[in-house]
Amino acid sequence: MYWGDTGARVIEEANLDGTNRRTIVTEVGYLYRIDIYGNYLYWTVWAAGGIYRVDRTTGVSSTESSDSRLNSPEDLYILKDLKKNSSNQCSTNGVCYDPISTHSCECDTEFFRKVGKGRGCTEGCPHHVVIVKNVNYTFGYTPAEMFANSIELCGMGDNLLLGSLAERMCKRNLNGGGGIWGEIKLNLCVNYTIAELAEIRVTKENVEAVAEQLSANTIENNWDTNVTIDVIASILEKLTDVGAGKERVTDETVKVVSNMQNAADELFFKKNQSIADTSRIKRSLEAQLASLSDHKGVEKNLAVHTKQYLPDVLNKGIGYFINVTNSGTDIQDEYIHTINEVDTFITENIDSSIFLPPGFLKLNQDQTGSNKIQVSVIVYRTSKLFKSKRLMSNNNTSIGSRVISGTVENVTADGLNEPIRAGYKPVVVS
Structure with missing residues (x-):
C-alpha cells in the first residue's frame, strides 16, 4: 500500500x-x-x-509535467489502456498485454496459462466442476497429457479417511488445439477391509462412503477370507439406520447383496454362522427400499423396484414375474415384468412370480388411511440368502430356483379374500 x-x-x-x-x-x-x-x-x-x-x-x-494548462490540480486518475504487444511474448493461443514495462498473458479458454518462468499459453483443459453421484468434483486448469486429481480431497469420518477421489486425464485436442477433459475415474481414498469397516461409527457424513467401501470389498475375488455373514449384516444395519432414504446408500446395498450371491458356499457355512444373519441382510435391504417412494436398481444377481401406486392401478391387483431363457444369464431390467390384472396373470413357464390381490388396496386404506399404496419387489438370481436348518444340515445352499419377493409397505395381510400367489420354477444356476 x-x-x-x-x-x-x-x-x-x-x-x-x-x-x-x-x-x-x-x-x-x-x-x-x-x-x-x-x-x-x-x-x-x-x-x-x-x-x-x-x-x-x-x-x-x-x-x-511541464503542461502550462495545469492550474492547481487536485485529483488524478490513470486509465490503463493495455495495448496488445506486437511481439506477443505469450507465443501462440493467447494475447499479450504490455503495461509499460512488463507483460501478462490472456489465454484462450481451452488453453492453460503458464505461470512463473517462461510465461505464456499452452494446450490444456480449463477449470471445470462436474457432479458424480451427487458429489461435486472440481478440476483446476491442467496442461494437456497430464492427469488431474479433484481439488476436493478425501474427507474424514470417525478419524478414518473415507470417500472417493476423482481423477481424469486432460487429453490433447487433435482437431482444434487446446485440451479436452477425459472421463472421470473414482478411486477409493483408502481400501478398508470389511472388519475395519465394522469398527467405524457410521454418521450422516460418512454413510455413503462406508456403503461404497463395503460394496467394493464384496466384489468377486475380493473377499476377505476371515469375513462372516454376521459382520456384513451388522454393517448393513448401521447403514440402514443412518442412511435410509439416501438413494446412493441403497444402490451400494443392492450391489453388496448382489455380490454376496457370487460368494463361495463356504461363506454361508462357517462355524457358528447363524441362519438369522442372512435374514438380517434381507431386512436391511427391504427397509431401505421402504424409505424410497420410487426407486429401481438392477445388478447381475439382484433387481429391486419400489413404487407408489394410485387406487385405479390396483383395482385388479398387481403381479411381477421374471422370465429368463438361459438360467445362467445375469438379471437384466428387460427380464422383469409387471402385470396389472389377475385374469391375465400366468404362473406357468416363467422362472419366478408373485401376485398381490386387489384386497391389499382396501387393507391399505383401512390400516393406513391412505389411497396410495407402496409396493417393493426384489428378485434374487440365486437362493443363497434363503437358508433353512434342513439345507444347512445337508451342506446345501440352493433350493434350486430364483427368488422373487413382494412387500406392501405398512400393511398386514390379514383377512384377504384372495390368496397371494407365488410361483417358482426350479433352475440350475452356474
Whole structure:
C-alpha cells in the first residue's frame, strides 16, 4: 500500500500488514492524489500546479509535467489502456498485454496459462466442476497429457479417511488445439477391509462412503477370507439406520447383496454362522427400499423396484414375474415384468412370480388411511440368502430356483379374500 504525508512531505509504502515500511520520495510538497501505473507512482501537487512521477521500485528519476494548462490540480486518475504487444511474448493461443514495462498473458479458454518462468499459453483443459453421484468434483486448469486429481480431497469420518477421489486425464485436442477433459475415474481414498469397516461409527457424513467401501470389498475375488455373514449384516444395519432414504446408500446395498450371491458356499457355512444373519441382510435391504417412494436398481444377481401406486392401478391387483431363457444369464431390467390384472396373470413357464390381490388396496386404506399404496419387489438370481436348518444340515445352499419377493409397505395381510400367489420354477444356476 502507498500513502502520502503532507506534514512530513513524503510518500511511503508498506506491506498490507504494516511491515517493510519505507520512504519512496521526500520533499514532495502539499500532495493531493496518488495513483499507480506499471512501475511508476504518480501524484499531484496543488500549490506547484504539477503532476510528478517516480519509479516506485527505485525511488529515483522524479519528473514534473511541464503542461502550462495545469492550474492547481487536485485529483488524478490513470486509465490503463493495455495495448496488445506486437511481439506477443505469450507465443501462440493467447494475447499479450504490455503495461509499460512488463507483460501478462490472456489465454484462450481451452488453453492453460503458464505461470512463473517462461510465461505464456499452452494446450490444456480449463477449470471445470462436474457432479458424480451427487458429489461435486472440481478440476483446476491442467496442461494437456497430464492427469488431474479433484481439488476436493478425501474427507474424514470417525478419524478414518473415507470417500472417493476423482481423477481424469486432460487429453490433447487433435482437431482444434487446446485440451479436452477425459472421463472421470473414482478411486477409493483408502481400501478398508470389511472388519475395519465394522469398527467405524457410521454418521450422516460418512454413510455413503462406508456403503461404497463395503460394496467394493464384496466384489468377486475380493473377499476377505476371515469375513462372516454376521459382520456384513451388522454393517448393513448401521447403514440402514443412518442412511435410509439416501438413494446412493441403497444402490451400494443392492450391489453388496448382489455380490454376496457370487460368494463361495463356504461363506454361508462357517462355524457358528447363524441362519438369522442372512435374514438380517434381507431386512436391511427391504427397509431401505421402504424409505424410497420410487426407486429401481438392477445388478447381475439382484433387481429391486419400489413404487407408489394410485387406487385405479390396483383395482385388479398387481403381479411381477421374471422370465429368463438361459438360467445362467445375469438379471437384466428387460427380464422383469409387471402385470396389472389377475385374469391375465400366468404362473406357468416363467422362472419366478408373485401376485398381490386387489384386497391389499382396501387393507391399505383401512390400516393406513391412505389411497396410495407402496409396493417393493426384489428378485434374487440365486437362493443363497434363503437358508433353512434342513439345507444347512445337508451342506446345501440352493433350493434350486430364483427368488422373487413382494412387500406392501405398512400393511398386514390379514383377512384377504384372495390368496397371494407365488410361483417358482426350479433352475440350475452356474
